Amino acid sequence: MLIVIRNSWPLLIGITLLMIGNGMQGTLLGVRAELEGFSTSATSIVMSAYFAGFLLGSQLVPGMIRRVGHVRVFAALGSLASAGLILYPALAHPLPWVGLRLLLGFCFCGVYIVSESWLNNTTTNEVRGRALSLYVIAQMVGIVAAQAIFTLGDPGDYILFVTVSVLVSLAFAPILLSATPVPPFETTKPMSFRELYHVSPLGFVGVFLLGAAFSAIFGMAGVFGAQAGLSGNQIALFVSAMYTGGMILQYPVGWASDRLDRRQMVVAGAIVGTLSCVLGASGAGGFTGLLVAAFLVGGMANPLYALLLAYTNDYLNYEDMASASARLLFLNGLGAVGGPVLTGWLMATFGPSGFFLFIGALMLALAVYAIWRMWRRAAVIPDDTGSYVAMSPMATTPVTIAGVVDEWEEEAQANEAQ
Template sequence: MLTVLRNSWALLFGISLLMLGNGIQGTLLGVRGEIEGFSTGAMSIVMSGYFAGFLLGSQAVPGMIRRVGHVRVFAALGSIASAGLILYPVLVDPISWTLLRVTLGFCFCGVYIVAESWLNNTTTNETRGRALSLYLIAQMVGIVAAQGVFALGDPSDFHLFIIVSVLVSLAFGPILLSATPVPPFGTTKPMSLVTLYKVSPLGVVGIFILGAVFAAMFGMAGVYGAIAELTTAQIALFVSAIYTGGMLLQYPIGWLSDTMDRRQLVVAGAVLGILACILGYSGFAGFYGLLAAAFLMGGVANPLYGLLLAYTNDYLDPDDMASASARLLFINGLGAIGGPLITGWLMGAIGPGGFFAFVGLLMLALGLYALWRMTRRAAHVSDEQASYVAMAPSAVTPVTMTNMVDEWEDQMSQDSEESAPAA
């Protein structure tokens, strides 16, 4: 672990700063939009813009890197992102904010891809898992810390937007000054959606549903807090609870998933998610009940993403994992675009409780579909399952997926060697 920190501390520090700035931005816009008098429907479109941009970036940025190189792409997208962040209080209208969100989603996707490429180049097969874990921890620390910074500021003025822009600009310094040369960005052989669905229907449908869940939770949490008339500090705690739950429950759920039929755990996670949404919708136990609901929602949703990826890889050959992961990333992005739109419509129709209603309905759909799939296919033999890899789906890029695939391939190779009879 110390070796990984010594080789990658600057990258990890830079990523924490990036997530700190991006985390403030997501919550700040939801609250500021309410202050500016934007309708719930308008804010849902604004928040969806980030996920549309992120999806476009995941498809376009690898080609940009191959044409002009990592450093130029990183510097260009970083500069555009920093400039975009400071324009929000200047261009105060839903159309401008939507265009800025699309631009920022595209830029942040590219920035993550480049940073993760450098991180990947500093690791070996033996240290990749620890590096990925530290990378995810750095992400979560940045996002949770962002809510504390947000709580200290006034969302009605421009100072928080300046702070966000400065933090993102500062993040590039340690990454650019310490990054080692990176190999060319590779491509994977294509896999059609039809083929992937035949391999794992639950994986495809589940990842699509979770894309909408994540976008609703992470894109609309600030909007929910503003509509529900929570204070700035309460909104910060509410958003923090979602991310903290995802960070703390990743590993126990991941450990369980390697010892049992993953579909049973998907159903159990969906049930817990539904109960959390009922708690949040009912308002039982006041604000503390709201925090508990947020913690449990994030705590089951984040691990479910890695769980469904591992389940899909159970039925894939190692050579097909990278292309399948790229397709799943695209499917998740499609679901993410619609998440804030439908959440915003429901919140406009039935009030702030629409936030929990939408997530609860998605969890219900996921649980029912997983139950139905259990009647269509026998359980996978646990000894042959690919190992669960913890991850934060709020910032998944093709490089993260590649790292995860490498982890699965290494684990499968080790398992094969251990199970082979002695000569």
């Protein structure tokens, strides 16, 4: 672990600062939109635009990198992201905010791709799993820290937007000043959706559902807090609880999934997520109950995503993992685009509880489908499965997938040699 920190500390610092900026953006915009009088539907479209931009970036940024290089793409997208963040209070209208969110989703996707390319290039297969775990922890720490900073300012003012822009700008310094040359970004021709569904129906459906669920969490948690009448400090605690749960519960869930039928873990996690949403929607237990619900919802959404990726790859030869994972990543992005819009519609219809109703419905659907699939296919023996690797749906790019596939490939080759 110390070797990983020594080789990757500039990236870890940079990604933490980036996630402080990006994490505060979601909470801040949700609250500011309410103050500006945006309708719930308009706000949900604004939030959804980020995920559309992220999906677009995952398809276009690799080509940009091949044409002009990592450093130029990194610097250009970083500058655009910083500028976009500071323009929000000056253009307080849903239409320009949609454009800015689209731009920022594209930019952050590109920044993550370059950062992760560097991470992959500075770590060996022996320590890549630990490096990815630290990377995920840095992401979560950044988002939780963002909520603390959010409480120090007035969302109706412009200072918090300036703070976000400055933090994002500062994030590039340690990476650009310390980064070593990275290899050309290589893409793999993905398998067809039909082939992927044939390989793993549960992975196909589950990753799509979780994309919608996590985009609702990432995009609409601040909107929920504002509509529910929570104070600024309470909104920050609520959002922090979601990501703290995601950070803490990744590892026990991952440990268990390497020893049990992964579908049982998917069912258990989805049921816990569903019941947590019932708790959150009911309002039982007051604000404490809301924090418990947030912790468990976030704590299930993160590991379920990584769990489904690992489960799908249990049915693949390692040479097919990259192409299948690219399709799963795309499916996750498609689900993410619609998540905030549907959540916004439910919140406009049923009030703030629509936030939990949407996520709970997705979790329940996942649990039911996983149970049905358990009747349709025999389980893989745990000894024959690949290792679980912690990943976050909010910043997974083709480069993250490539690093994980490298680790799975080496593990598969080691198992064949035994």
